Amino acid sequence: MLRQSFLFVVLLAVVNCHQSNTPASPGQFPFVADIRTHQNVHLCSGFIVTNRWVVTVAHTLVGRMHTTTWVFVGNHESSTNVFSVLLAPHPVFWPLPDQYSNDVALIRTRDTIVFSATVQPIAMASATTPGGVQVTTVGWRPSRAQDWFYSETLTNIECVGYLPVNTPLAGSTLCSRRPSNNPNRAWPGDVLLVGNTADGLSSWRISGDDSVPDVYSRISTFKDWIISVIEC
Numbered sequence: 001m002l003r004q005s006f007l008f009v010v011l012l013a014v015v016n017c018h019q020s021n022t023p024a025s026p027g028q029f030p031f032v033a034d035i036r037t038h039q040n041v042h043l044c045s046g047f048i049v050t051n052r053w054v055v056t057v058a059h060t061l062v063g064r065m066h067t068t069t070w071v072f073v074g075n076h077e078s079s080t081n082v083f084s085v086l087l088a089p090h091p092v093f094w095p096l097p098d099q100y101s102n103d104v105a106l107i108r109t110r111d112t113i114v115f116s117a118t119v120q121p122i123a124m125a126s127a128t129t130p131g132g133v134q135v136t137t138v139g140w141r142p143s144r145a146q147d148w149f150y151s152e153t154l155t156n157i158e159c160v161g162y163l164p165v166n167t168p169l170a171g172s173t174l175c176s177r178r179p180s181n182n183p184n185r186a187w188p189g190d191v192l193l194v195g196n197t198a199d200g201l202s203s204w205r206i207s208g209d210d211s212v213p214d215v216y217s218r219i220s221t222f223k224d225w226i227i228s229v230i231e232c
Helices: 002-016 155-160 218-232
Strands: 032-035 042-048 054-055 070-071 086-089 107-108 134-140 147-154 174-176 192-195 197-204 212-216
Touching: 002 054, 032 054, 032 134, 042 070, 042 086, 042 134, 042 192, 042 197, 054 197, 107 218, 134 197, 147 155, 155 174, 197 218, 212 218
Parallel strands: none
Antiparallel strands: 032 042, 032 070, 042 054, 054 107, 086 107, 134 147, 134 192, 147 174, 174 212, 192 197, 197 212
């Protein structure tokens, strides 16, 4: 099962290599973290929530150790590696053959994250985001640059209508869909913004079909758990 999940992540990354999102200017999204391997290979994005904690997706950390997981924050050309000392996936995270359940994790950094004009935390959403809301998705890329795009949220009932028959959709997920003339897709761990708050991390999608919505882990659902880990 883990092998199937790994293959899905690879397919997701391959498809996303062809997207053409809008490049972000330096410091435009100072809360986005770049999660990389100790060999400096991009894994996913996440967001800074305090000066020692980053929130990301659990599926990219499967089989990893903190010693082989780096966390970069800051500007495009001069980002800083704050390393990691703890990887904490959600206790009931589960990789399914074609999607993920409770796909959220926390990374405690080894070094204190120093806030500046290009490094800042972001608040987590508290309320459930309804359908029909314009949102922004942003993340780091293997090229060590950020990009972003607009989309519109769907209710989970609407989202199911776009997915293949019998595809399960957990209540802890949030879907968004781009206009028909916009082929941009989210990469793993991309942050979905509702106003000035984070309410999504890109988790999974059906690869090979640009008409199918992106599916995110809904941060407002996991906010209490995130806070409990940070305050433990």
